[in-house]
Amino acid sequence: MIIVPEKEIGALITRADAFTAVESVFASMAKRTATNFPVIREAIGHADALYGFKSGFDRAALNLGLKSGGYWPGNAAKGITNHQSTVFLFDADSGRCRAVVGGNLLTALRTAAAAAVSVAHLARRDSKVLGIVGAGHQAAFQLRAVAEQRGFERVVAWNRTASKLDGLAKAAGEIGLPFKAVSLEELGAQADVIVTITSSFEPVLLDRHVKPGTHLACMGTDTKGKQEVEAALVARATLFTDEVAQSISIGECQHAIADGSVTEGDVGELGEVINGDRPGRRAEDEITLFDGTGVGLQDLAVAGAVVDLAVEKGVALEVDL
Numbered sequence: 001m002i003i004v005p006e007k008e009i010g011a012l013i014t015r016a017d018a019f020t021a022v023e024s025v026f027a028s029m030a031k032r033t034a035t036n037f038p039v040i041r042e043a044i045g046h047a048d049a050l051y052g053f054k055s056g057f058d059r060a061a062l063n064l065g066l067k068s069g070g071y072w073p074g075n076a077a078k079g080i081t082n083h084q085s086t087v088f089l090f091d092a093d094s095g096r097c098r099a100v101v102g103g104n105l106l107t108a109l110r111t112a113a114a115a116a117v118s119v120a121h122l123a124r125r126d127s128k129v130l131g132i133v134g135a136g137h138q139a140a141f142q143l144r145a146v147a148e149q150r151g152f153e154r155v156v157a158w159n160r161t162a163s164k165l166d167g168l169a170k171a172a173g174e175i176g177l178p179f180k181a182v183s184l185e186e187l188g189a190q191a192d193v194i195v196t197i198t199s200s201f202e203p204v205l206l207d208r209h210v211k212p213g214t215h216l217a218c219m220g221t222d223t224k225g226k227q228e229v230e231a232a233l234v235a236r237a238t239l240f241t242d243e244v245a246q247s248i249s250i251g252e253c254q255h256a257i258a259d260g261s262v263t264e265g266d267v268g269e270l271g272e273v274i275n276g277d278r279p280g281r282r283a284e285d286e287i288t289l290f291d292g293t294g295v296g297l298q299d300l301a302v303a304g305a306v307v308d309l310a311v312e313k314g315v316a317l318e319v320d321l
């Protein structure tokens with residue numbers, strides 16, 4: 001069995017590797033050669049923790065396994081990350097454990113890669129201004145990955161606490177993009193691509209904020225009750241997601257589904273667009289919205305890539321189980 005420690009992962013996998021792995025597994029999901037299994041998520045009644053598994057099997061890539069992890073709110077006080085993840089991969093032919101891979105950085109990379117894949121396939125080619133809503137742990141990963149997909153000339157961003165935008169400003173500076181903190185009205189009026197990555201439970205970005213032709217990657221809503229954009233904006237957009245069942249139950253589309261302004265049939269899979277089986281953007285003034293809910297197969301895809309790279313570069317630890 002191979003172990004790839006968390007500390008090795010940053011030097012092993014690039015954003016381009018993560019993009020390729022996620023794009024390929026979305027395509028496989030749409031072809032029904034990859035399946036996510038039901039998600040388990042439980043409050044364990046200890047340390048206020050939420051713990052669970054996301055698992056699945058990609059028959060095309062022979063990636064079988066699960067991501068185990070959750071949220072331990074007391075961790076920050078101990079100097080460790082609140083979100084904790086570990087990926088376990090199994091040999092699809094024998095069921096033996098093939099690899100254990102640190103999953104914290106991978107979660108951020110695969111989530112940012114999903115938004116980037118949506119931008120690559122759905123945003124206007126001439127997109128110049130990138131808007132980011134949110135400035136938490138995931139936000140800078142999103143900025144870096146999405147910025148590579150179009151010839152962006154500047155970044156505008158909004159966060160509930162404006163002083164926390166410094167990290168995003170630094171990330172934009174590192175890739176040579178001018179950065180400005182703006183109001184939500186300014187952000188919607190200027191941005192051609194908007195990533196929302198907050199843990200909000202009420203709409204932050206409203207329908208009236210967003211101009212025609214915008215592509216939105218809504219990445220923060222992954223639980224029942226969370227909401228980042230107004231349901232009317234969802235209803236106005238052409239909708240894409242990683243997995244329809246999640247989008248309508250725990251994703252950004254849940255609210256427009258609940259108020260009846262959107263039906264399940266209105267939500268298409270990004271994988272179908274990748275495979276050429278569904279049109280992507282059809283008009284320059286169309287609003288496209290990717291509801292990135294986060295699926296276990298994304299984790300397995302990037303973990304599989306990391307294991308291959310670790311073996312290739314001789315940094316995989318091998319143990320007998």
Ligand code: NAD
Pocket residue numbers: 107111134135136137138139159160161197198199200201202204219220221222292293294295
């Ligand atoms: P974080 O705790 O580091 O940051 C949270 C962000 O949300 C901050 O910018 C905060 O200001 C903002 N926020 C919280 N409540 C808000 C409100 N009511 N209005 C406006 N802004 C608000 O979190 P993170 O690690 O950056 O993750 C952000 C979100 O992304 C979380 O909801 C997380 O569950 C989700 N997430 C989704 C995926 C996926 O695959 N879709 C993967 C990882 C994380």
